Amino acid sequence: MDYLPIAVALIATASSIAIYYYLFTRAKKPCPPNLPPGSLGLPVIGQSLALLRAMRGDGGGRWIRERIDRYGPVSKLSLFGTPTVLMAGPAANKFMFFNSALSTRQPPSVQRILGKNSILDLHGADHRRVRGALLEFLKPDMLKMYVGRIDGEVRRHLEENWAGRATVTVLPLMKRLTFDIISALLFGLERGAARDSLAGDFVRMIEGMWAIPVNLPFTAFSRSLKASGRARRVLEGITREKKARQLEHGHGKASSNNDLITCLLSLTDGHGDQLLTDEEIVDNAMVTLIAGHDTSSILMAFMVRQLANDPVTLAAMVQEHEEIAKNKADGEALTWEDLTKMKFTWRVAQETLRIVPPVFGNFRRALEDIEFDGYFIPKGWQVFWTAKVTHMDASIFHEPAKFDPSRFENQTVSTTPPCSFVAFGGGPRICPGIEFSRIETLVTMHHLVRQFRWKLCCKENTFVRDPMPSPLHGLPIEIEHIASP
Template sequence: MIGQSFGLLRAMKANTAEKWIEDRVNKYGPVSKLTLFGKPTVIIHGQAANKFAFTSDTLSNQQPQSIQTLLGERNLMALSGEDHKRVRGALVAFLKPEVLKQYVGKMDGEMRKHLESYWEGKQKLTVLPVMKSLTYNIICSLLFGMEPGTRREKFLLSFQYMIEGMWSVPVNLPFTRYNRSIRASSTIQTMVRDIIGEKRLALDKGHASPDQDLITSLLSIHGEGKEAMLSESEIVDNVMLVMTAGYDTSSVLITFMVRLMATDPIVYAAVLREQEEIAKCKKLEDLITWEDLNKMKYTWRVALEILRISPPVFGGFRKTLKDIEFGGYLIPKGWQVFWAANMTHMNESIFPEPSKFDPKRFENQSAIPPYCFVAFGGGPRICPGYEFARIEILVAMHYLVTRFTWKLCGKDNKFSRDPMPVPTEGLPIQIKAKKILRNHLMLGRPVPSPAV
């Protein structure tokens, strides 16, 4: 039941999980067996292993029992074959760039509200929880159409309890983290079903449009026969999946970018220069546009390099559909297959001087061998929310670097995993608002106070 689960979890907590994997590879070779989270498991690593994990039709998605129980059996990470293609296609229909272009302005508006609530007029703040508030509010507004209020606050409390047990030994005993997560998941499912009922009624009455948010988009899918549509259970499970993925991964990446800007003046200067070039051509009230985002090339390369060195998602699981052979070994049917991103991200034959922070690596992404940079997955299983995350990160960084300066408060610049990377104490910083002069003198307008 337990096997090496606690060993891996302890290593993640101590931020030594990469070494834990590396030590196993050095000791047992590129393919080895163990028990993780109650299942017999095989660890594989390397470019061929990544390709095998993301493309093989002999593997199905398989998450630890804890994740599958909390997010439901019909979420995208638990599906394979035609069901995976159908549900993925439904999500991609909403998350593709052509659709997301119309939401850039809304995301800009959410960022401005965030700055007003958490940054303006403040001298200190803790970055990670603040960024989680940002990503949560963006998801509620843009993906689910959930307005601020009591429901959103109740949803957040249950959601935070649920994600605490995502990577835990699945022993459902009272007063355990896993038990509390299960109860929170049940509460969230009930709330999501209520929202779905409201959205369905609004669509039937013509009070909502199919592209209003993710839920209305999923409810509006029509195709050849009922098999093209998503069941209510599939909508519930995948709403919970998208929320979980968007809440943690984006907030962690923004936090790590803030941390980097405070410790690397060269990277900070280059990001600031790029963002100021965009800002100086705009009035203060102008929203970020899709064209502006496409000019933020260096800022996004910085984000990708952070993802290479400290990927929010440490690794993933698959399940064998039949007895299969990999690397000269037979993996029995029903076993878990575990891959870890850092095994190619930190491989010096793929990324020279892998410990060095160098955004230039991503100037020509086509030069990076396939299935070596897997922060967003790969092949048919690449993350459908990639473009959504890019917009979110770039809009946030534009306003942060052009309107504020900051420095770290703590001396400890380390982080642990639980299972996402968590900086020490959540990364407390001292902040100072900049005087915004652009366009106001030229337009004959009064210069706003630094708190604006």
């Protein structure tokens, strides 16, 4: 269902009130000094619809570039009802990622669905506390113990959903694969009815996360809220069960059998009290479910799309993975040491993320009056950054439209300025799940390129954003099974 007409109607209604207020009050408010160039447009509407329309056809990057060409790398506009400053370039990215006067800001719909205690909306000491707790589970020393289990999930997925098929649709399958991996490793939820039910609610939850937050029966947001409530009850139940088990057997450090929730429950502060509340654990488990699902599944789908028409890159990947496989017994699971040898495959992944970053951009909110590049940014204004600006800058990445994994082979500060490649963000809020995503991607691609060859079903090789990128029709492909695992 297309909610754009509903969005237009709601925004138009709000605008009629806002315009009246704007016209009769603007003269009373002094204009802040030295604001960036640009226009805020009409109240409430601003440039929101123009940007959303551009993003639907993957024209968001071009829309941003045209704005930069017109106003420069720093300009003001209005997005989603809030005065906003668009900032572009490595220096601007660094300013946003490392400035303590800027906090993250999620749309109201995201906060209501994921919870008020999620790491996405925390700032200062609370953010550091929750992030530190998550990193206890997501650090490499813990993750390397799960490579074998991820390997098992991938093998089972390919056997059940790819083998024996003439065609498959890649993106939905990759999303289910990453969901299954997260369910098992992060929540300890094994295969069965409970996991299948959670998967269905998860899909419905995602559909309304970036919708207009109007809780009416016919809206995507309403369906998403209900699905979020059901998913939250499942995670609350898992948390209670694991907490009771810990109390029964005594607290202990996380072991190789622990999942994320067990790990978080075992962490204590300096007084011996549980570091995170049960509500914080559930809220951040919801965030981890979303974050660990979308980035990896989208990355792998677009790698499949690239390899379909790039025989040179595919051949190099196959050679890398066959070298690893020939030193292993049949059916033997991959190890952390095997992943360290997949350097070319990860460069292919990085180049895919450069050209098609899963996250188009994000917002920060000014906690106080700040200044950048001589321009004044008032307290309460949004600051908006986009990955595509630096990713497709020819002065940073030579021939940016060309797919060239070698550009990540010997990156140095002299060739690539800091905060130029920002597929995972940067600074204190850089995605804590980078290593988890890397493991999922490398293990999946190892088995995929050794077992299958494929070609695209759609001649038109395009994608849209809503707001995450999605290949046309979910990327249907014709597949041929070429080898046993």
